[in-house]
Amino acid sequence: MNLCYSQPASKLAGFLILKGLAVPTLYDKIWADHLVGQRFDGMSLLYIDQHLLHEVTSPQAFEGLALAGRPMWRVGANLATPDHNVPTINRAAGIAGFDDPIARQQVVTLDENCRRHGVLQFDIKDQRQGIVHVIGPEQGATLPGMTIVCGDSHTSTHGAFGALAQGIGTSEVEHVMASQCLAANKTLNLQVKVVGDLPVGLSAKDLVLAIIGQLGTAGATGHTIEYTGAAIAALSMEGRMTLCNMSIEAGARAGLVAIDDTTLEYVHGRPFAPIGAQWDAAESYWRSLNSDSDAHFDKTVIVNVDQLVPQVTWGTSPEMVTGVNGAVPDPATISDEVKAESARLALKYMGLTADQPITDIWLDRVFIGSCTNSRIEDLRSAASLVKGRKVAASIKQAIVVPGSGLVKAQAEKEGLAQIFIDAGFEWRDPGCSR
Amino acid sequence: MKAFETVHGLVAPLDRANIDTDQIIPKQFLKSIKRTGFGDNLFDAWRYLDEGDMQMTQNERRLNHEFVLNEPRYQGARILLTRENFGCGSSREHAVWSLMEYGFDVVIAPSFADIFHNNCLKNGLLPVTLDHATVDQLFDRAEEPGFELTVNLVAQEVRLNDGTVFSFEIDPDYKAKLRSGEDDIIATLRHADQIRAFEGQHKARQPWLFNR
Ligand code: SF4
Numbered sequence: 217m218n219l220c221y222s223q224p225a226s227k228l229a230g231f232l233i234l235k236g237l238a239v240p241t242l243y244d245k246i247w248a249d250h251l252v253g254q255r256f257d258g259m260s261l262l263y264i265d266q267h268l269l270h271e272v273t274s275p276q277a278f279e280g281l282a283l284a285g286r287p288m289w290r291v292g293a294n295l296a297t298p299d300h301n302v303p304t305i306n307r308a309a310g311i312a313g314f315d316d317p318i319a320r321q322q323v324v325t326l327d328e329n330c331r332r333h334g335v336l337q338f339d340i341k342d343q344r345q346g347i348v349h350v351i352g353p354e355q356g357a358t359l360p361g362m363t364i365v366c367g368d369s370h371t372s373t374h375g376a377f378g379a380l381a382q383g384i385g386t387s388e389v390e391h392v393m394a395s396q397c398l399a400a401n402k403t404l405n406l407q408v409k410v411v412g413d414l415p416v417g418l419s420a421k422d423l424v425l426a427i428i429g430q431l432g433t434a435g436a437t438g439h440t441i442e443y444t445g446a447a448i449a450a451l452s453m454e455g456r457m458t459l460c461n462m463s464i465e466a467g468a469r470a471g472l473v474a475i476d477d478t479t480l481e482y483v484h485g486r487p488f489a490p491i492g493a494q495w496d497a498a499e500s501y502w503r504s505l506n507s508d509s510d511a512h513f514d515k516t517v518i519v520n521v522d523q524l525v526p527q528v529t530w531g532t533s534p535e536m537v538t539g540v541n542g543a544v545p546d547p548a549t550i551s552d553e554v555k556a557e558s559a560r561l562a563l564k565y566m567g568l569t570a571d572q573p574i575t576d577i578w579l580d581r582v583f584i585g586s587c588t589n590s591r592i593e594d595l596r597s598a599a600s601l602v603k604g605r606k607v608a609a610s611i612k613q614a615i616v617v618p619g620s621g622l623v624k625a626q627a628e629k630e631g632l633a634q635i636f637i638d639a640g641f642e643w644r645d646p647g648c649s650r
Numbered sequence: 651m652k653a654f655e656t657v658h659g660l661v662a663p664l665d666r667a668n669i670d671t672d673q674i675i676p677k678q679f680l681k682s683i684k685r686t687g688f689g690d691n692l693f694d695a696w697r698y699l700d701e702g703d704m705q706m707t708q709n710e711r712r713l714n715h716e717f718v719l720n721e722p723r724y725q726g727a728r729i730l731l732t733r734e735n736f737g738c739g740s741s742r743e744h745a746v747w748s749l750m751e752y753g754f755d756v757v758i759a760p761s762f763a764d765i766f767h768n769n770c771l772k773n774g775l776l777p778v779t780l781d782h783a784t785v786d787q788l789f790d791r792a793e794e795p796g797f798e799l800t801v802n803l804v805a806q807e808v809r810l811n812d813g814t815v816f817s818f819e820i821d822p823d824y825k826a827k828l829r830s831g832e833d834d835i836i837a838t839l840r841h842a843d844q845i846r847a848f849e850g851q852h853k854a855r856q857p858w859l860f861n862r
Contacts, residue, residue: 249855252848255841257823263848265859275683284835290849292862301681318681318704325683336862362859386685386743387772387834395838397845490858498858 241405241507242472243440246380250363252397259399264392265362266379268348269296269335271322273367277390278329288333289396295357296330296337298323299347300368300648304617307645310341346620346646349373349587353457354620356486360475360502365392370587372463376456377483378475378505380440383464403440403469407513410445412522419597420455421589423447424462425527427519429537436468439515442507443473447521453482454593461588465534474506528574531562538574546570582607582614582641585649590619592626599632607640615642617649651774653831657755658800659728662719663792664693669732670739671766675748679704688744689751693719729756729799731788736777737766746773756801758808760785771824772834776803778818803828 240248252261274296281288288294301319314320323340330337338344344351348366352358358374364381365371367389374381384398392398408427427443428435441463443456451459456473463471473479480499483489490498525539536559538544544563547570550556563570568577584590584598595618607614616636618624624646627633633643679691681704690708695701697720699712713720719727730749736759737745746769749757758778762770770777778801780788791797791810800809803825808816827837838845853860 250852252845253841255837257827257837261838261841261845263845263852272681276685279683279685286835289845292860322681322683359858361856385741385769387769391835391838394835395842395845396849397838399834399838488862490861494858494861498856501856 239508239511241407241511241513242378242442242474242505243380243403243405243470244511245505246361246363246378247402249361250380255399260401261395261397262363262400264365264396264398265293266352266357266359266364267294267389267392268352268357268364268366268368268371269294269326269330269389270300270348270366270368271298271302271319271326272300273386273389274329275322275325276386277367277393278325278333280387280390281393284394286394288335288393291334292336293396294335294393295352295355296326296335297342297345297348297351298326298340299345299646302340302645302647304615304644304647304649307340343621343625346618346623347587347590347648349457349461350591350619350623350646353377353453353482354486354622356483356489359483359489359498360479361505363398365389365398369464370461372468372471373457373461373587375460375463375471376453376473377479378472378502380470380472381460382470403438404514405512406436406439406441406468407516408441408443409516409518410443410447410521411518412447412520414447414450414521415524418521418524418526420451420458421462422524422527423451423455423521424459424465425529425534425537426521426524428462428466428534429527430519431466431517433465433533433535434467435517436463436466439468441466441468441471442513443471444507448473449476449478451478452593453478454591457591458588458594462534475502530566530568530574530577531559532565533558533562536562540574543571543573544568578610579608580612582611583617583649584615584641585617585619585644587619587648590617590623590646592623595623595627595632596630599627599635602639602641603635605639613642614640615644615649617644618646620646651831651833654755654774654776654803654828656800656802656804657728657776659755659798660724660726661729661731661758661788661792661797661799662724662727663789664718664730664732665789667733668735668738670763671737671742671745672739674737674745675742678702680742680744685747686751688748689753692748692752693717723795726753728753729758729801730754731785731792732757732759733785734760734782736762737769738763741765741769743769743773746770746775750775758785758788758801771827774828774831776801776828778808779820780808780816780818784816 250263252263255261301322303314306313349370358377360378362379364374364379365384367384369383371381371383460471525541527537528540529537530544545559547556547559550559637643675688676694696717699714702711756776760782762777767777806818
């Protein structure tokens with residue numbers, strides 16, 4: 217086994233087993249299998265299998281490469297699509313339909329850069345275009361056991377596949393383009409163990425909000441989370457993506473779910489997934505990666521979901537969350553001065569009063585979309601609630617933004633789009649909709 | 651990135667704590683496709699009275715003459731003196747780019763936010779951490795016309811023209827990197843052979859990762 221402790225493993229093996237340290241987690245295994253070595257300054261060089269690019273964080277990185285006269289290290293490891301600033305209306309017009317000149321320039325620049333370097337891009341006219349974190353899995357470009365980076369903090373989404381995925385900054389985007397490596401330090405392992413069954417009607421979003429409510433937005437700082445428990449294993453891939461997507465909101469570098477039949481069924485047959493003998497080899501490798509039952513976690517947090525009710529975030533931070541049967545807090549009763557002050561500011565910003573019950577809050581806008589919840593399964597579940605109903609007259613805007621062109625087409629084929637349109641929603645084109 | 655040794659220059663005092671990256675460079679200016687062009691929008695909401703956008707040039711803006719960086723006596727400052735937790739908030743690297751492009755080579759404060767501190771290293775801006783009492787003293791002195799400092803990274807000291815010296819601590823690796831002017835990519839590419847060898851083995855073990 218390829219362990220990467222700083223001490224020689226053989227000498228210390230007995231000691232490590234005694235201390236319960238020798239049994240690696242999924243994170244430890246993926247890390248070890250991608251560790252190129254230590255840079256002379258002590259940083260670890262981690263080999264990156266998949267780099268996702270979009271129009272906002274890539275141009276300066278391409279510019280940096282050009283200024284230094286450097287090639288991309290491995291073009292085939294990159295996949296690009298414009299998503300962050302693309303308009304979600306009038307897309308049939310292509311680039312001509314952009315009113316924002318800056319967004320247009322970003323998209324044109326991405327086109328040029330991809331063309332110049334030969335990077336595969338799903339451009340604005342391609343039906344496969346969509347939110348990076350939707351299209352990676354959809355195309356099978358996201359595979360179990362991979363290391364994946366992207367210049368967007370929600371890259372943790374791909375951890376649903378048992379892939380080590382994290383968001384990076386612009387300098388790091390250039391660094392990965394130039395060297396296929398990320399200079400990083402290993403994180404600690406945090407197990408979030410979910411006990412009980414998720415009650416009927418609740419989704420992964422409720423689950424992850426409850427987890428963040430318990431951990432706090434900095435509760436997982438310096439850690440990679442692995443979500444375990446029967447309720448996690450029971451989630452669909454879409455649900456797992458929603459869960460891992462929000463790991464970053466708890467401060468974690470990345471979030472992971474073990475690789476199982478659900479994972480493999482989802483991946484099998486996707487355009488970039490291996491086939492034939494390669495699939496068989498991949499499958500047996502992937503199945504060997506999971507954390508062993510006695511794997512060592514630096515910290516374990518247990519979250520019981522048996523009694524969970526639908527969760528609502530009421531403030532300006534995802535840890536400001538409560539059950540739908542709850543109420544917003546009264547800052548006067550919060551003992552931590554910093555938390556009390558941020559609750560006070562959030563209530564003011566949101567126009568809420570202390571102790572107001574959640575069910576007494578009027579909705580102004582409804583938005584269904586984003587990399588957290590814009591996959592076909594999300595649209596199916598939203599449509600099943602909307603069917604036969606109308607958007608209330610008091611709602612100022614109600615929009616649905618599918619996560620990719622393929623999700624959009626599928627939703628139209630299944631009649632979901634019509635359900636939303638009949639109810640009074642705007643049915644938009646794919647993108648982040650920031 | 652240029653090698654860092656010594657900077658001698660005028661000091662601009664910005665007497666606020668917890669300045670976050672959105673105050674350093676507000677988010678409406680992040681849509682650029684370049685690494686440059688952010689200097690004019692450094693501390694934008696404080697420097698100008700109107701709300702600008704990326705298309706406007708500086709001449710079209712209304713300057714806030716009350717703001718310290720707009721005072722004639724601080725023009726050309728290379729050293730920014732400020733308060734604790736400088737650079738908190740979002741991780742945008744544009745904050746460092748805009749400070750450097752404006753002309754700052756050094757920021758002196760009692761403390762810096764973590765990611766900002768890392769981003770300084772990636773781009774060659776020197777963050778100097780001095781204790782509260784020393785920073786207070788420097789703020790008093792910065793009221794004198796033409797107050798200058800020499801910041802010497804090699805000797806790890808801040809020297810006043812009257813000969814007073816304050817020394818500062820800095821992580822030796824961090825210092826070595828700033829002094830060499832070597833960016834992270836050059837540092838990593840020194841290991842190119844090792845990366846290539848790893849890649850070969852990785853491909854042999856997991857060929858499905860190399861189908862594109
Ligand atoms: S939907 Fe929002 S969070 Fe997700 S990738 Fe797009 S911009 Fe980032």
